[in-house]
Amino acid sequence: MIRGAARRAAPIVVVLLGLVGMWYAAALALDLRAGQALAGSGASPQALIAAAWSLERPLLPAPHQVAQAVWSGLFGEPLGSARSLLYHAGVTALTAALGFALALVFGIALAVSIVHVRTLDRSLMPWVVASQTVPVLAIAPMVVVVLGNIGLTGVLPKALIAGWLSFFPITTAMVTGLRSPDRMQFDLMRTYSASGRDIFAKLRWPASMAFLFAGVKVAATLAVVGAIVAELPTGAQAGLGARLLAGSYYGQTLQIWAALIAAALLTLLAVGAADCAQRVLVARRGGRL
Amino acid sequence: MIVAALALTASLGLGWAMLIRWAARDGRAYGIATPLLFGALLLWCWEVVCIGFGVPRVLLPAPTEIARAFATHLPMLWADFVQTVVRAVLPGYALGCAAGYLAAIALDRSLFLRRGVLPLAGLLGAMPIVGIAPIMVMWFGFDWPSKAAVAAVMTFFPMLVNTVAGLSGTGAIERDLMRSYGASYWQTLVKLRLPAALPFVFNALKLNFTLALIGAIVAEYFGTPIVGMGFRISTEAARLDLDVVWAEVALAAITGSACFAALALLERVVLFWHPSVQKFALSGR
Numbered sequence: 425m426i427r428g429a430a431r432r433a434a435p436i437v438v439v440l441l442g443l444v445g446m447w448y449a450a451a452l453a454l455d456l457r458a459g460q461a462l463a464g465s466g467a468s469p470q471a472l473i474a475a476a477w478s479l480e481r482p483l484l485p486a487p488h489q490v491a492q493a494v495w496s497g498l499f500g501e502p503l504g505s506a507r508s509l510l511y512h513a514g515v516t517a518l519t520a521a522l523g524f525a526l527a528l529v530f531g532i533a534l535a536v537s538i539v540h541v542r543t544l545d546r547s548l549m550p551w552v553v554a555s556q557t558v559p560v561l562a563i564a565p566m567v568v569v570v571l572g573n574i575g576l577t578g579v580l581p582k583a584l585i586a587g588w589l590s591f592f593p594i595t596t597a598m599v600t601g602l603r604s605p606d607r608m609q610f611d612l613m614r615t616y617s618a619s620g621r622d623i624f625a626k627l628r629w630p631a632s633m634a635f636l637f638a639g640v641k642v643a644a645t646l647a648v649v650g651a652i653v654a655e656l657p658t659g660a661q662a663g664l665g666a667r668l669l670a671g672s673y674y675g676q677t678l679q680i681w682a683a684l685i686a687a688a689l690l691t692l693l694a695v696g697a698a699d700c701a702q703r704v705l706v707a708r709r710g711g712r713l
Numbered sequence: 714m715i716v717a718a719l720a721l722t723a724s725l726g727l728g729w730a731m732l733i734r735w736a737a738r739d740g741r742a743y744g745i746a747t748p749l750l751f752g753a754l755l756l757w758c759w760e761v762v763c764i765g766f767g768v769p770r771v772l773l774p775a776p777t778e779i780a781r782a783f784a785t786h787l788p789m790l791w792a793d794f795v796q797t798v799v800r801a802v803l804p805g806y807a808l809g810c811a812a813g814y815l816a817a818i819a820l821d822r823s824l825f826l827r828r829g830v831l832p833l834a835g836l837l838g839a840m841p842i843v844g845i846a847p848i849m850v851m852w853f854g855f856d857w858p859s860k861a862a863v864a865a866v867m868t869f870f871p872m873l874v875n876t877v878a879g880l881s882g883t884g885a886i887e888r889d890l891m892r893s894y895g896a897s898y899w900q901t902l903v904k905l906r907l908p909a910a911l912p913f914v915f916n917a918l919k920l921n922f923t924l925a926l927i928g929a930i931v932a933e934y935f936g937t938p939i940v941g942m943g944f945r946i947s948t949e950a951a952r953l954d955l956d957v958v959w960a961e962v963a964l965a966a967i968t969g970s971a972c973f974a975a976l977a978l979l980e981r982v983v984l985f986w987h988p989s990v991q992k993f994a995l996s997g998r
Contacts, residue, residue, distance in 0.1 A: 435825050435826065435827075435828035435829030436829050436832055436833065438825075438829055439829030439830050439833060440833065483852065542736050542737065543729075543732050543733045543737075546736035546747045546748070547735075547747045547748050547751035548748075550748035551748055551752065557919075557922075557923050557966075557972075558923070558965065558966040558970065559927045559930055559965050560927075561843075561927050561930065562930050562942070562943070562962055563946075565934075565946055565950040565958075566946065566950045568950075569953065570771070570772055570955070573771055573772060573953075574772065645840075652843070652844060653843060653931055656934045656935075668844055668846075668847050669934075669935065672847030672850060672935050677848070677851065680848055680851075681848070684845065687844050691839065691841060
């Protein structure tokens with residue numbers, strides 16, 4: 425067991441180390457000139473390298489600089505401070521969670537109606553599928569402006585964008601899942617003279633869960649992406665997207681990278697939460713999904 | 714107001730009744746016509762609501778207004794299209810897909826590397842990669858190269874993961890057959906495994922185009938020359954010229970679905986021998 429885990433982890437660790445090494449080399453290559461200016465002309469190679477890896481606004485920060493920026497942003501600032509990464513991540517997480525909840529409710533409701541109403545299946549489902557090819561994020565600025573016009577500001581417009589983005593994977597996964605029981609199982613339910621409601625509650629719904637969670641994991645990621653992008657056009661003061669934008673305006677590379685890493689961590693957290701929910705459900709249903 | 718409400722209910726009732734009748738029928742023509750009718754009904758109701766209830770233009774322009782904006786701003790839309798799609802999306806998409814494809818072939822030689830890279834690539838592919846846009850703008854400047862770079866990075870991981878999955882998808886029997894022919898690694902790769910991986914590659918190609926488009930548009934929110942679809946959307950939205958914004962969104966939607974359709978068509982032509990396409994052709998759907 426442990427040896428198997430080690431054998432699986434070893435290649436990942438080696439590749440990770442290689443990547444970090446390449447990152448350091450790239451940081452050195454990109455920042456050497458600025459490092460030279462900082463260290464002076466007569467500096468030793470070691471001093472030069474150290475200078476290149478510790479610039480304040482590097483073209484490419486070295487990994488330890490990014491780690492330091494993330495750490496101090498997460499834990500080194502008071503929570504209410506505008507420089508606290510935890511605060512910004514919290515704002516984005518709230519938006520993403522609200523959007524995701526909306527997407528979950530509407531996505532499942534739409535999937536249930538698509539499965540049960542043939543007219544909707546034939547007329548709406550093709551549009552749901554086709555909408556995947558449309559760059560939905562392009563409408564984000566408009567949604568924010570329009571909702572701002574009718575007095576809706578703050579978290580709701582952003583949550584709507586995050587929800588709109590994460591809505592489709594849930595719907596498509598749920599439609600597939602509700603249809604996943606095969607003919608024999610439906611026939612069996614009918615021989616029990618089960619009502620339509622029973623078939624739904626005891627066959628379709630339990631069968632759809634595995635599909636739902638596959639969709640939920642994609643949707644959780646998309647909700648975070650949507651929340652971040654929605655913060656760009658609002659000129660939002662808070663949130664990881666706002667941090668990205670502000671860092672981009674003022675050339676604060678470390679701030680951009682720290683926000684980026686925080687966004688990645690937030691995504692991991694979201695997918696991890698979905699995974700936990702799935703495990704809980706599996707445990708409650710006796711080890712199967 | 715009352716007239717509009719009446720017109721709306723009437724068209725909704727009539728349209729829905731027709732939809733029910735069409736949806737109940739089988740056949741390919743109805744499979745295409747039903748969603749089209751649904752779309753038309755939606756557009757019609759949108760128009761009726763906008764005109765009839767006097768919805769202000771800063772909230773929701775009517776479809777006809779959007780169409781008019783599309784027609785009058787055609788040169789501008791074309792310039793934006795060239796800047797965003799032709800200059801940024803297409804090179805970035807091609808670069809990212811080609812790099813992902815080649816990286817997958819390179820990884821194919823080493824099981825160790827594959828075991829190390831694949832989990833990381835899957836993880837990175839699930840990250841909000843659009844966030845690198847400000848970094849790319851800083852490195853490659855405001856013009857199209859930075860947008861192409863974002864598109865390239867976003868398309869790289871799906872292509873890598875899909876191609877690796879496709880390359881490992883050939884069965885033992887086929888590979889044994891190649892070995893019994895005395896085929897070398899490269900011969901097996903070119904004649905058996907790369908063609909067998911094509912459905913996966915096409916999947917990634919189709920998925921990636923939308924990703925590249927999103928990447929380029931979002932990257933334009935971080936800084937652009939004064940042309941481009943993302944630039945136009947954000948500035949015209951700020952100026953409340955929503956009909957222009959909708960026209961631009963329509964352009965993006967048309968571009969995305971047209972390229973998806975073109976790729977799907979190409980897939981059917983290139984993969985005419987593959988069971989998935991053959992079944993498709995036989996069933997007539």
